[in-house]
Amino acid sequence: MQDPREMPLESIRTDGWxxxxxxxxxxxxxxxDIIGARFFAFAMITGARITALTVDRRNPDNTLxxxxxxxxxxxxxxxxxxxxxxADFRRRLVAALVTEEPIAPPPARPxxxxxxxxxxxxxxxxxxxxYGYSLTKLTVSGADSFIDLSHDGIDERYDLGELRARIxxxxxxxxxxxxxxxxxxxxxxxxxxxxxxxxxxxxxxxIELLGAWPAPLAIFLRTPExxxxxxxxxxxxxxxxxxxxxxxxxxxxxxxxxxxxxxxVQYAGDGPAASEIYARLGESMVRSDxxxxxxxPLRRAMNLGAxxxxxxPLLARALTERGRLLAAYGAVLEARAAGAExxxxxASLERIQRGLGTGLTAWxxxxxxxxxx
Numbered sequence: 001m002q003d004p005r006e007m008p009l010e011s012i013r014t015d016g017w018x019x020x021x022x023x024x025x026x027x028x029x030x031x032x033d034i035i036g037a038r039f040f041a042f043a044m045i046t047g048a049r050i051t052a053l054t055v056d057r058r059n060p061d062n063t064l065x066x067x068x069x070x071x072x073x074x075x076x077x078x079x080x081x082x083x084x085x086x087a088d089f090r091r092r093l094v095a096a097l098v099t100e101e102p103i104a105p106p107p108a109r110p111x112x113x114x115x116x117x118x119x120x121x122x123x124x125x126x127x128x129x130x131y132g133y134s135l136t137k138l139t140v141s142g143a144d145s146f147i148d149l150s151h152d153g154i155d156e157r158y159d160l161g162e163l164r165a166r167i168x169x170x171x172x173x174x175x176x177x178x179x180x181x182x183x184x185x186x187x188x189x190x191x192x193x194x195x196x197x198x199x200x201x202x203x204x205x206x207i208e209l210l211g212a213w214p215a216p217l218a219i220f221l222r223t224p225e226x227x228x229x230x231x232x233x234x235x236x237x238x239x240x241x242x243x244x245x246x247x248x249x250x251x252x253x254x255x256x257x258x259x260x261x262x263x264x265v266q267y268a269g270d271g272p273a274a275s276e277i278y279a280r281l282g283e284s285m286v287r288s289d290x291x292x293x294x295x296x297p298l299r300r301a302m303n304l305g306a307x308x309x310x311x312x313p314l315l316a317r318a319l320t321e322r323g324r325l326l327a328a329y330g331a332v333l334e335a336r337a338a339g340a341e342x343x344x345x346x347a348s349l350e351r352i353q354r355g356l357g358t359g360l361t362a363w364x365x366x367x368x369x370x371x372x373x
Contacts (some may be wrong), residue, residue, distance in 0.1 A: 004141040007110040010310055012117055015129045018044070028221075035086065038174050042093040043067070045126045053082060055225050057233070058188055060216075081339075087179075093192050094175045097123060106140040119145065119215045133163075137153065144190045171280045186216055188233075199308040203247035210244040214260050219243070221266060231271050238268035249284050258284055261291050275304035279311060286314050290323035297350040303367065309337030316348040325355045 012279040018041045022028040031040050034053060052066035063086040070080070084092060116138060117125060118333060128135055128149070137148040138160075145160040158166065190209045197205035202326035215238065229237075241264030248257030261281045268274035278301035284292035298315045302308065312335030319328035329352045335345055353360055 004072055004139050005110065006108075006109065007116060007138040009116070009120075009142070010136045012113055012120075012125060013134065016082075017126065018130065024322055030219045034060070034202055035065070036090070036174075036178060037089050037291050039093060039127075041130055041176075042097060042171070042174075043089075045123055045306050046096045048089075049076050055220065055223070057186055057220065057225070057229075060186055061085060082342045090175055090178065092169055097127070097171045100168075103145075103164075103373050104179070106145055120147070120160065120224055121164060127167050127171065128163075131167065131169075143348075155265060162316040186213060186220070186237075188236055188240070189265055191236060191243070194240060194243045197245065198243050203250040205244050206247035210240055211245060213240065214263055217267070218263055221263075229267075231269075234269065235266045235271045237269070237272040238264045238273035238277055242266065242273070242280050246280050246284075250289075254284060270304065275301045275306040278304065279306045282311070282318075286318055289321075291318040294318045295322070308334060309340040313340050313342070313348070317344060320348045320355075323355075325352050328352050329360065340365065 007332070008261070018037075020043065022032075031050065031053075033102070034055060035043070035050070040050075046069070048060070048067045048069050050065060050067045052064075054066075056064070061333060062082055065086055066079045066081050066083050067089070068082065070295040075100060092348055101121070103121070104118040106119050113290040120138065121133070125135070130150055134150045135147055139146045139148070147160055147163050148157050149163075150156070184335075194206045194209045194262055196211065240262050245260035245264060248254075248260060248324070250257075258281060261284070263279055263310040264277040265274070265281070268277045278297045280297035282294045282296075282301060285297065294317065295318050297312055298318060302311050302315070312331050316328050316331035319325075319331055328348060332349050332352065
C-alpha cells in the first residue's frame with residue numbers, strides 16, 4: 001500500500017481574500033449591506049459581476065440586480081447584462097455553488113499547486129474562509145483524501161468529500177437564513193408592530209423587528225435614491241428609528257440607542273416626525289444626567305411642535321441642573337401653562353427659588369406690577 005502523502009496548504013490558502021478585495025472597492029460596504037456580505041462573495045466566486053442596483057426600499061427582496069457573468073476584463077455589451085430581483089439573484093448564486101462537481105484526481109506531487117487546487121476544488125478554497133475554515137494540510141492515502149484545518153480556532157480533520165458537502169450545506173443555509181429572516185432589513189411594514197410592542201413595554205420585540213435597520217439605512221441615506229425619498233417615507237423611517245433607539249436605551253444600551261436616534265434625526269429633517277425624535281434624544285440625555293447636552297434637542301423639539309407638557313418639565317430640570325435658573329423658571333411657567341404637574345416639576349421650582357432667593361421675589365413683584373399696569 002502506498003504511504004500517505006502530506007501536502008501543506010499555506011501557499012494556496014485563501015484566508016481573508018474577501019476582505020482584501022473589499023479594501024480596493026469603494027462601494028464594498030454598501031454592496032454588502034444591500035446584497036448581503038456572503039452573497040456578494042458568492043457573486044465573486046461564481047464570476048457574476050454586479051453592474052447596477054435599483055434599490056426597492058419597501059421590499060428590498062425586489063431590488064433589481066444587473067450583472068454579467070464572465071472574466072473581469074471581458075468586453076461587456078448590453079446583450080450580456082442580466083437582470084434579476086435580489087431574491088432570485090441569491091437563489092441563482094446558491095444553485096450554482098451547491099451543484100456537485102466530481103473531485104479531480106489527487107496531485108502526483110506536492111509542488112503541483114494547480115493540481116492541489118483542482119483536487120480540493122477552487123470554489124471550496126474560496127468558500128471555506130467565509131465560514132471560518134482555515135485549511136492547513138491535504139493528506140492523500142490511496143483513494144482517500146483528508147483535509148486538516150482550523151475551524152474558529154479548533155483543529156479538525158475531514159474527508160475531502162465530507163468537507164465539500166459540509167461547505168455546500170453552509171451555502172444552502174445562508175439562503176434559508178435570509179428567506180426565514182423576512183423580506184429584508186428595511187421592511188416598513190414592521191413599524192406598526194414595533195409601535196405596538198413599545199406600547200406594551202417590550203423593547204426586545206422592537207429590536208427583533210427593527211434591529212437590522214441602522215446599517216443599511218445609514219448607507220441608503222447617502223445614495224441618490226435616499227436623497228429623493230418622499231417626506232412621508234422619511235417620516236415613517238424616522239418613527240421606526242425612534243422606536244428602535246428608545247428600545248436600546250431601555251435595555252441600557254444608551255450610546256447605541258442615541259446613535260440610532262441621531263440617524264432618525266437625519267431622516268426626519270424638519271418633517272412631522274422630527275419633534276418626537278428630538279424629544280426622545282433629549283429625554284435620554286436628561287435620564288443620563290447629561291443636562292447640558294439635553295437642552296439643545298429639547299428646545300429643538302419644542303420649536304418643532306412637541307407636547308409642551310412633556311418637554312417643558314424636562315427643559316426646566318436640565319436648565320436648573322446647569323444653573324441657568326432664570327431660564328429654568330421660565331420653563332416651569334411654560335410647563336404649568338401647558339398643564340404639566342408633578343414632583344419633578346415641583347423639585348425644579350424649589351431649587352430655582354432657593355437659588356434665586358430674593359431676586360425671584362423682586363422679579364415677580366415687577367412682573368405683577370407690569371401686569372396690573
